[in-house]
Amino acid sequence: MASAEFVNPLPQYPAWRTIGDCMASEAKSRGIDFTESGPTGGTLDATKMIQQIQQATADKKGAIITFPASDAFTPVLQNARKAGIVTGTLYGDGGDVVVGPNYTKLGKMFVDAIAKRPGQQNLGLMAQSDTGQAKQWTAGVVAAAKATSNVKVVGTVYTNDDAAKALDQANALLTAHPDINVIASHMGSVTPGVVAAIKSRNLVGKVVFVASGADNGGKEAVAHGIAYGAWLQGLCDEGKTIIDAVADKAEGKTVPAHIDAKETIGTKKNLSTLLGQGWG
Known part of the structure; x- marks a missing residue:
């Protein structure tokens, strides 16, 4: 070639x-x-x-x-x-050749990391859509959560990977499910919106985020304790x-x-x- x-x-x-x-x-x-x-x-x-x-x-x-x-x-x-x-x-x-995540396995990776946190983990998901790889990720999370004793998926919202929708959808998720103490997403676009929602509701230390990537504020969110971890590739x-x-x-x-x-999930450590x- x-x-x-x-x-x-x-x-x-x-x-x-x-x-x-x-x-x-x-x-x-x-x-x-x-x-x-x-x-x-x-x-x-x-x-x-x-x-x-x-x-x-x-x-x-x-x-x-x-x-x-x-x-x-x-x-x-x-x-x-x-x-x-x-x-x-x-x-x-x-x-002809595809390089990328196995999104079902990725969902399990998120849950494995979240399950290490002490106590009950009520998880809210932010996905691109209910189709394709986003659906595979969501299904992987749900299946893996059912196999744990402390992780439960309580709600899911969709943003179409549009950063402008992230804040509203994060707020909608937290309003509909006030028991959520973890939000996770496979999209880096939602990080600023999720961080803003957690801060504006005075939920820092009560709700944590598992972000997609270190860019777009992911690294800073982990450093400041707003994010528990970030999915890295x-x-x-x-x-x-x-x-x-x-x-x-x-x-x-x-x-x-x-x-x-x-892939791996990086934490503050x-x-x-x-x-x-x-x-x-």
Whole structure:
């Protein structure tokens, strides 16, 4: 494979910047001509990304890697494959190779961390939607909670991964279920809203958050005791893994259709250490 393009959903966002940089480094080590594109602003622009995938297809790139931000990416990636291009996707289906969480297992990981807290844990969930990977995560949490003696899911709200909805939905969750003492989410977009809701209701020390990622206030929330922990991924490892996987597939090697991302829950005790090791 001579070339590859990464259509980065958020090139300026720290986590995605790390993934892109590590992808580029690994591509260079394999002698692959690597290019990166993506929206130039600070907001995910699915329409722009699709246009860039189409351009990369027209340019006959050897591989195209992206985050499939909506169902509209599926036919575009299919067209790339029809053109003989190997496709890879991060955190979502649609590529010849997918690197990302197993969301059902991820749900259990959240519960395993929460169950270590003393006493009864009444858990409120904030999910993207009741479909796809968000549904898998929610189902994983519910199933794992039922297997514990101290974790119970008492309510769920949805934000469509829209940061502007996070505060209202966090408040709605806490209003409907005043017994909640833990909120958890698989989305980094909700962190500021959840933190604001906990603070405004004077619930610091009474309700804790398990965040998605250290960015967007996650690290600070853990440091200040508002978040019990943060879900972290091996971001650099993911960038290297996806470029290696598409290159290996292009060379005719057997590559799994789905490669699980490396994940952990970082707490106040070890979060800084994990971040220094390339987790995020």
